[in-house]
Amino acid sequence: MVNNLLQMYRLPPRSLELEVxxxxxxxxxxxxxxHLLSLRRSGALIAIDDFGTGYSSLSYLKSLPLDKIKIDKSxxxxxxxxxxxxxxxxxxxxxxxxxxxQVIAEGVETAEQEAYIISEGCHEGQGYLYSKPLPxxxxxxxxxxxxxxxxxxx
Numbered sequence: 001m002v003n004n005l006l007q008m009y010r011l012p013p014r015s016l017e018l019e020v021x022x023x024x025x026x027x028x029x030x031x032x033x034x035h036l037l038s039l040r041r042s043g044a045l046i047a048i049d050d051f052g053t054g055y056s057s058l059s060y061l062k063s064l065p066l067d068k069i070k071i072d073k074s075x076x077x078x079x080x081x082x083x084x085x086x087x088x089x090x091x092x093x094x095x096x097x098x099x100x101x102q103v104i105a106e107g108v109e110t111a112e113q114e115a116y117i118i119s120e121g122c123h124e125g126q127g128y129l130y131s132k133p134l135p136x137x138x139x140x141x142x143x144x145x146x147x148x149x150x151x152x153x154x
Contacts, residue, residue, distance in 0.1 A: 002044065016043075018039060021048075021050055022049075023054045025060065046064070047066065072107075073127070075089050079113065080110075108130070109128045114129055
């Protein structure tokens with residue numbers, strides 16, 4: 001189905017990034033792994049969302065065909081004031097990089113948080129520092145404005 005939609009809309013497969021949550025994987029990890037592998041073989045990127053919460057298992061990182069890890073915002077929001085959160089964020093970034101995955105920090109709201117994740121080698125950030133969540137109809141205008149102002153979008 002996904003391949004058919006990509007062909008119908010003439011989209012390159014790498015333009016599709018699917019996010020899965022750890023809790024969604026818990027129901028049937030073996031079946032999930034098979035479906036994710038099929039999607040990845042078609043060229044889609046697979047990210048694990050909210051990593052570090054719920055039923056985190058390092059075995060997911062080994063057994064699932066993942067391209068990206070998204071660090072849950074609960075660790076990012078206090079990383080400047082909480083040494084444990086900073087250590088967890090740093091460890092997840094290093095773990096992801098060591099496994100050849102891109103790492104995204106969710107919940108980046110300040111320039112100081114952004115500076116920290118960049119200094120630790122995080123590939124991308126998401127959060128209110130960059131933009132509030134936008135409806136699809138507003139996204140196009142936002143991207144055009146960002147391009148005109150030459151703003152950096154992580």
